[in-house]
Amino acid sequence: MGLIVQKFGGTSVGSIERIQNVANRVIQEAQRGNQVVVVVSAMGKSTDELVNLATQLTNTPSKREMDMLLTTGEQVSIALLSIALQAKGYDAVSLTGWQAGIKTEAIHGNARIVEIETDTLHSYLNNGKIVIVAGFQGITSEFNITTLGRGGSDTTAVALAAALRADKCDIYTDVTGVFTTDPRYVKSARKLQSVSYDEMLELANLGAGVLHPRAVEFAKNYAVPLEVRSSLELETGTRIEEEVSMENNLIVRGIAFEDGVTRVTIVGLKNGLHSLSTIFTTLANHGINVDIIIQSMTSQDETNISFSIHTTDLDETLTVLQSNQEKLGFHSIQSESSLAKVSIVGSGMISNPGVAAEMFEVLANNEIQVKMVSTSEIKVSTVVEERFMVKAVEALHEAFKLDELVTHSV
Amino acid sequence: MGLIVQKFGGTSVGSIERIQNVANRVIQEAQRGNQVVVVVSAMGKSTDELVNLATQLTNTPSKREMDMLLTTGEQVSIALLSIALQAKGYDAVSLTGWQAGIKTEAIHGNARIVEIETDTLHSYLNNGKIVIVAGFQGITSEFNITTLGRGGSDTTAVALAAALRADKCDIYTDVTGVFTTDPRYVKSARKLQSVSYDEMLELANLGAGVLHPRAVEFAKNYAVPLEVRSSLELETGTRIEEEVSMENNLIVRGIAFEDGVTRVTIVGLKNGLHSLSTIFTTLANHGINVDIIIQSMTSQDETNISFSIHTTDLDETLTVLQSNQEKLGFHSIQSESSLAKVSIVGSGMISNPGVAAEMFEVLANNEIQVKMVSTSEIKVSTVVEERFMVKAVEALHEAFKLDELVTHSV
Numbered sequence: 001m002g003l004i005v006q007k008f009g010g011t012s013v014g015s016i017e018r019i020q021n022v023a024n025r026v027i028q029e030a031q032r033g034n035q036v037v038v039v040v041s042a043m044g045k046s047t048d049e050l051v052n053l054a055t056q057l058t059n060t061p062s063k064r065e066m067d068m069l070l071t072t073g074e075q076v077s078i079a080l081l082s083i084a085l086q087a088k089g090y091d092a093v094s095l096t097g098w099q100a101g102i103k104t105e106a107i108h109g110n111a112r113i114v115e116i117e118t119d120t121l122h123s124y125l126n127n128g129k130i131v132i133v134a135g136f137q138g139i140t141s142e143f144n145i146t147t148l149g150r151g152g153s154d155t156t157a158v159a160l161a162a163a164l165r166a167d168k169c170d171i172y173t174d175v176t177g178v179f180t181t182d183p184r185y186v187k188s189a190r191k192l193q194s195v196s197y198d199e200m201l202e203l204a205n206l207g208a209g210v211l212h213p214r215a216v217e218f219a220k221n222y223a224v225p226l227e228v229r230s231s232l233e234l235e236t237g238t239r240i241e242e243e244v245s246m247e248n249n250l251i252v253r254g255i256a257f258e259d260g261v262t263r264v265t266i267v268g269l270k271n272g273l274h275s276l277s278t279i280f281t282t283l284a285n286h287g288i289n290v291d292i293i294i295q296s297m298t299s300q301d302e303t304n305i306s307f308s309i310h311t312t313d314l315d316e317t318l319t320v321l322q323s324n325q326e327k328l329g330f331h332s333i334q335s336e337s338s339l340a341k342v343s344i345v346g347s348g349m350i351s352n353p354g355v356a357a358e359m360f361e362v363l364a365n366n367e368i369q370v371k372m373v374s375t376s377e378i379k380v381s382t383v384v385e386e387r388f389m390v391k392a393v394e395a396l397h398e399a400f401k402l403d404e405l406v407t408h409s410v
Numbered sequence: 411m412g413l414i415v416q417k418f419g420g421t422s423v424g425s426i427e428r429i430q431n432v433a434n435r436v437i438q439e440a441q442r443g444n445q446v447v448v449v450v451s452a453m454g455k456s457t458d459e460l461v462n463l464a465t466q467l468t469n470t471p472s473k474r475e476m477d478m479l480l481t482t483g484e485q486v487s488i489a490l491l492s493i494a495l496q497a498k499g500y501d502a503v504s505l506t507g508w509q510a511g512i513k514t515e516a517i518h519g520n521a522r523i524v525e526i527e528t529d530t531l532h533s534y535l536n537n538g539k540i541v542i543v544a545g546f547q548g549i550t551s552e553f554n555i556t557t558l559g560r561g562g563s564d565t566t567a568v569a570l571a572a573a574l575r576a577d578k579c580d581i582y583t584d585v586t587g588v589f590t591t592d593p594r595y596v597k598s599a600r601k602l603q604s605v606s607y608d609e610m611l612e613l614a615n616l617g618a619g620v621l622h623p624r625a626v627e628f629a630k631n632y633a634v635p636l637e638v639r640s641s642l643e644l645e646t647g648t649r650i651e652e653e654v655s656m657e658n659n660l661i662v663r664g665i666a667f668e669d670g671v672t673r674v675t676i677v678g679l680k681n682g683l684h685s686l687s688t689i690f691t692t693l694a695n696h697g698i699n700v701d702i703i704i705q706s707m708t709s710q711d712e713t714n715i716s717f718s719i720h721t722t723d724l725d726e727t728l729t730v731l732q733s734n735q736e737k738l739g740f741h742s743i744q745s746e747s748s749l750a751k752v753s754i755v756g757s758g759m760i761s762n763p764g765v766a767a768e769m770f771e772v773l774a775n776n777e778i779q780v781k782m783v784s785t786s787e788i789k790v791s792t793v794v795e796e797r798f799m800v801k802a803v804e805a806l807h808e809a810f811k812l813d814e815l816v817t818h819s820v
Contacts, residue, residue, distance in 0.1 A: 016463065016466040016467060019467070020467070050486065053426065053486075053490060054489070054490065054493055056426045057426060057429070057430070057490065057493045057494045057497050058493060058494075058496070058497035060497075061493040061496070061497075062492075062493065062496055064503075065489045065492045065493045065496070065504060066489070066493075068485060068488065068489040068492070068504050068506075069485075069486060069489035069490065069493075071485075072482035072483075072485045072486050072489075075478060075479075075481075075482045075485075076460065076463075076479060076482050078478065079464070079475045079476070079478040079479035079482075080463060080464065080467065080479065082472075082475045082478070083464055083467045083468060083471040083472065083475045083476075083479075084467045084468075086468070086471070086472055086475070087467050087468035087470075087471075093474070094475060094478050096478075096555075099553055099554075099555075120553070143509055143530075145506075145509075
């Protein structure tokens with residue numbers, strides 16, 4: 001007999017019919033003889049509706065009171081799922097975050113879990129109950145209700161799995177797993193049987209919302225075996241675990257990409273010691289997220305800096321830089337929009353130094369110019385023209401033999 | 411500086427505009443230099459909506475899970491009221507039932523408060539905060555969330571007032587106070603300045619929903635001074651307290667009435683020792699609420715029993731009695747519907763033995779036949795034909811000089 005943690009997101013519990021469906025998935029696991037802990041999010045749009053009520057009162061509600069307000073959404077879900085399971089003849093009990101022993105920092109709206117007291121959970125599990133826990137929420141040492149911020153229910157599920165030493169944590173979502181690339185763009189995309197935690201982090205923007213990076217980090221730190229799978233389809237999903245079998249000896253395991261990228265170049269920046277930090281601190285203070293950064297020295301005194309941003313941030317970036325031109329000391333700013341980032345991801349790269357070169361060759365053979373490059377141990381990112389994005393992904397997907405991947409059923 | 415507990419029902423917090431209005435009433439009290447604890451119910455129809463979700467899953471949801479589900483309604487209200495007060499520049503904090511230290515029996519759906527730990531409440535009040543507490547809810551010693559049953563938010567307010575030794579507990583509602591009789595039927599009805607707890611209990615069915623009897627009992631036991639007042643009008647309401655000034659030397663303080671009454675008579679009941687208890691235990695087991703009971707001995711061996719019920723319970727009453735005819739041993743059952751109960755209430759009756767006689771004379775002078783009579787120390791109830799109900803109330807209201815009552819403004 002094992003212990004399984006299952007997590008169902010807001011879409012999966014978005015209606016009474018879907019809650020019935022979730023109950024059936026839970027029962028399948030219980031019928032295999034497993035102890036089951038289920039983490040659920042708020043129903044569909046209910047969180048948005050609560051936020052809307054609060055913003056009718058003020059645009060700046062206190063975070064403590066917003067946590068008080070929003071945590072009711074998950075509380076509704078756990079009660080309804082528990083009622084659904086009981087109606088099907090299964091012994092279930094619902095627990096809020098605090099009842100489940102989830103202790104967090106005293107930070108409202110974005111708290112981190114500091115400890116989970118598992119006595120209550122174990123007690124219910126040992127009494128043969130299916131335990132339904134409200135995701136996204138916890139409690140401070142002062143007994144204030146907190147929320148865990150974005151991806152919170154994923155984090156709740158992983159943290160519970162870690163604390164309970166669960167055999168597995170299944171993240172149920174609206175896709176059947178993690179793919180070699182986005183199947184909406186590339187027909188030959190294949191579902192991966194397994195990826196490592198680090199690969200999952202690098203692939204995070206493939207199928208955004210599948211699994212929150214914070215939850216992946218947590219799972220990595222506590223070696224919690226995850227599986228991303230569909231709440232509607234019965235097929236096996238994608239396992240996320242430390243030791244990944246070298247599936248067909250894949251060096252590259254996935255191809256991530258995003259459009260709407262702009263490259264900004266600051267020309268003739270004075271070569272001061274603090275130039276770089278001043279620029280990027282200034283941008284960060286304005287909430288502008290900078291991705292790839294490249295510096296090229298042009299003379300003894302001056303340098304050029306290029307970085308990529310979301311195109312939606314371009315106007316503010318230009319305003320911020322120009323208003324600080326005197327302080328920063330540069331000649332001019334150039335920018336190029338309608339770009340895209342295409343990355344190959346795979347932990348096999350660490351022992352295969354030629355992978356980046358192979359990527360560049362594939363792109364060159366397809367007459368795609370590389371505008372920027374950035375590398376990490378398990379990822380090579382390139383910036384190309386947006387109109388070549390899908391062509392680049394398809395070419396790389398084929399070149400690294402991802403379309404030959406056979407998905408095994410378990 | 412005093413400590414005031416204010417309670418606002420679901421209608422008073424039924425929309426964002428109404429929550430703003432409640433916030434203003436709270437601020438008025440705070441501006442007088444008082445410490446304020448506010449108890450609120452769930453917004454308008456939100457409880458009904460939650461019940462509807464659960465009943466889509468099953469008609470018999472577990473009471474524990476219903477408590478988990480329904481308590482979210484008040485949690486939404488407290489967060490929104492706290493946000494509204496903060497937006498108006500006041501320091502407020504919301505607390506769920508358990509955060510406010512409200513401990514109950516381990517009975518779901520209808521728990522009684524056993525203790526209130528006031529440390530948290532005092533701590534927030536001493537820090538100058540307006541404390542907003544979720545009505546209707548508490549927690550068991552096993553940390554399960556409970557609800558207090560019907561009238562629960564009234565009880566929460568009174569219990570908090572008792573535990574905090576508040577100077578006053580104001581129950582805000584959609585009427586301006588307690589009236590001598592129902593102003594919708596009798597134009598000359600007057601608002602009472604004050605009534606005693608016992609009188610309030612006897613008058614409970616006047617303006618049903620003004621104040622739950624359980625809360626009145628609680629207030630009586632702990633001598634909590636109550637005031638029933640309007641959440642929309644600024645005028646003074648009706649005080650409910652032990653020592654009532656003899657307002658205009660009123661012997662009768664109010665006239666209560668209800669229609670839809672049926673009298674059932676069991677004819678020729680065998681005069682056994684357990685006949686009475688068997689009948690009324692059987693009816694109680696079927697959830698049939700019996701009001702007035704009259705027994706008249708007709709012979710040594712047999713007796714007739716009359717009792718009044720709600721007309722809506724008549725069919726089931728007849729079915730239950732007939733299916734037990736052999737066990738109970740009686741000749742026949744008679745019933746008369748389209749009756750009404752009219753009662754005069756006043757603690758002054760205790761020292762005025764002629765009041766019942768005066769009531770019968772008033773009714774006789776108006777050619778209204780009395781079908782049943784029941785008396786208590788502070789109430790005389792009569793059952794009359796439904797078509798004479800309003801006429802009887804008007805005649806009694808005038809005879810006992812309730813229409814001459816002058817309502818003083820404070």
